[in-house]
Amino acid sequence: MRKSTGKIPLGGGVGRNRTVNADGQTNVSERGLSLADRVLRLIWEEQQISRAEIARTAEMSRSTVSEIVDDLLKVGLIAEVGAGPSRGGRRPIVLEFQDTARGILGVDIGATHVSVVLTDLRGRELAWKEQRHPVRSDPQGTRALVMNLCDACLGSWHGGSSRLLSIGVAVPSPVDPVHPEWLSEVVIPNWQGRSELERLHQKYDAPVYVDNDANCGAIAEHWWGAGRGISNFVYVKLAYGIGAGYILNGEIYRGAGGAAGEFGHMPIDPRGETCVCGLKGCLATFVGTEALEARTRALRADFPDSAWSDDQPSLAALLDQALAGDALALKVVEEAADHLGTAVASWLNLMNPTMVVLGGGLTKLGDVLLTPIRNKVKACTLVSAAAMAKIRTSELGPRAVALGAATLALEAAFAEPSLFRRKARPEVR
Numbered sequence: 518m519r520k521s522t523g524k525i526p527l528g529g530g531v532g533r534n535r536t537v538n539a540d541g542q543t544n545v546s547e548r549g550l551s552l553a554d555r556v557l558r559l560i561w562e563e564q565q566i567s568r569a570e571i572a573r574t575a576e577m578s579r580s581t582v583s584e585i586v587d588d589l590l591k592v593g594l595i596a597e598v599g600a601g602p603s604r605g606g607r608r609p610i611v612l613e614f615q616d617t618a619r620g621i622l623g624v625d626i627g628a629t630h631v632s633v634v635l636t637d638l639r640g641r642e643l644a645w646k647e648q649r650h651p652v653r654s655d656p657q658g659t660r661a662l663v664m665n666l667c668d669a670c671l672g673s674w675h676g677g678s679s680r681l682l683s684i685g686v687a688v689p690s691p692v693d694p695v696h697p698e699w700l701s702e703v704v705i706p707n708w709q710g711r712s713e714l715e716r717l718h719q720k721y722d723a724p725v726y727v728d729n730d731a732n733c734g735a736i737a738e739h740w741w742g743a744g745r746g747i748s749n750f751v752y753v754k755l756a757y758g759i760g761a762g763y764i765l766n767g768e769i770y771r772g773a774g775g776a777a778g779e780f781g782h783m784p785i786d787p788r789g790e791t792c793v794c795g796l797k798g799c800l801a802t803f804v805g806t807e808a809l810e811a812r813t814r815a816l817r818a819d820f821p822d823s824a825w826s827d828d829q830p831s832l833a834a835l836l837d838q839a840l841a842g843d844a845l846a847l848k849v850v851e852e853a854a855d856h857l858g859t860a861v862a863s864w865l866n867l868m869n870p871t872m873v874v875l876g877g878g879l880t881k882l883g884d885v886l887l888t889p890i891r892n893k894v895k896a897c898t899l900v901s902a903a904a905m906a907k908i909r910t911s912e913l914g915p916r917a918v919a920l921g922a923a924t925l926a927l928e929a930a931f932a933e934p935s936l937f938r939r940k941a942r943p944e945v946r
């Protein structure tokens with residue numbers, strides 16, 4: 518294994534590469550795509566294309582294209598797959614992007630689970646492993662579990678770790694672009710601010726990219742799901758906690774310190790319960806998992822006719838009961854939808870996105886959740902442009918965040934194509 522450089526790069530938009538070195542200094546290089554990058558991206562987008570078509574589309578000389586193509590053939594990223602239709606002369610050789618030439622690991626570290634996906638270079642799932650785990654209280658066990666699940670995914674793939682391109686990790690914490698290895702001590706205090714994800718880099722000798730979980734969900738929906746072709750939308754993750762990822766002009770918007778989209782800490786009621794962040798009445802204190810479970814217990818006495826008699830109501834049971842039409846469960850969901858509607862409306866009035874994509878466990882409720890949110894939003898958005906936003910559920914479902922973590926790493930490879938050209942490494946044991 519090559520000696521580790523200790524670097525954890527942070528994913529950015531295509532055409533931009535940011536890396537953070539061990540001293541915490543950030544190198545941000547904004548640059549246009551080189552000729553080779555443009556050819557690679559074009560073949561990926563078209564999937565099958567001839568050298569002549571590349572030269573025409575990219576407005577490059579045939580000899581430059583041939584030189585770049587030879588290089589890509591050598592590293593196995595593309596292959597020659599027969600002859601295409603003639604445009605008057607010799608039939609051209611068709612080049613095809615090889616989606617399975619490399620694999621990418623996407624890790625979703627949630628509050629109560631770890632999921633790992635191995636994808637090809639087009640976001641298709643090659644392997645999936647997940648396990649429930651008390652992530653918030655057990656950082657060491659979580660780190661070991663991440664490694665185990667990564668090993669299991671790689672072990673089930675014929676490519677093994679030698680063809681691993683890179684690793685993306687979604688964390689349940691804001692991620693500071695200057696210090697992507699740090700975690701919020703407020704949101705997950707037991708981790709004491711350290712993700713120690715550089716261990717993944719050391720073990721697999723592959724670059725590791727880190728971002729907030731809701732940002733990863735937004736990236737996945739933008740590349741492969743409900744947000745395809747949409748430049749301005751927000752993805753709201755309704756899970757243990759509440760977070761949002763904002764795609765602004767086609768790129769994820771992280772804010773100055775990486776804390777953009779902390780939707781769950783939007784103040785709803787200054788006299789409300791104290792939130793994990795120390796403030797009072799944040800949205801998360803009304804619609805986070807613990808809040809919903811507590812609200813169910815509190816309302817029980819008001820619904821003596823409810824057939825639901827669970828002493829320790831869980832979120833899963835709440836969702837099932839609401840779908841079955843239980844009055845108590847529906848009341849809890851209705852209140853949550855009302856608070857969510859208020860928060861979504863504030864966001865629409867501020868940012869005027871085209872669409873709001875709701876993801877996470879709560880979206881299992883479908884229209885039981887969506888209809889009251891839409892009604893509340895309609896009542897709270899006075900500007901018609903804001904009210905026009907479409908509100909829908911995620912297209913990718915519960916695997917969006919892990920897929921988005923892998924996509925973060927794919928996006929980074931397009932921004933830094935030399936990663937693609939690294940030779941396959943010896944197998945990690």
Ligand SMILES: [Zn+2]
Binds near residue numbers: 782783792794795
């Ligand atoms: Zn809060």
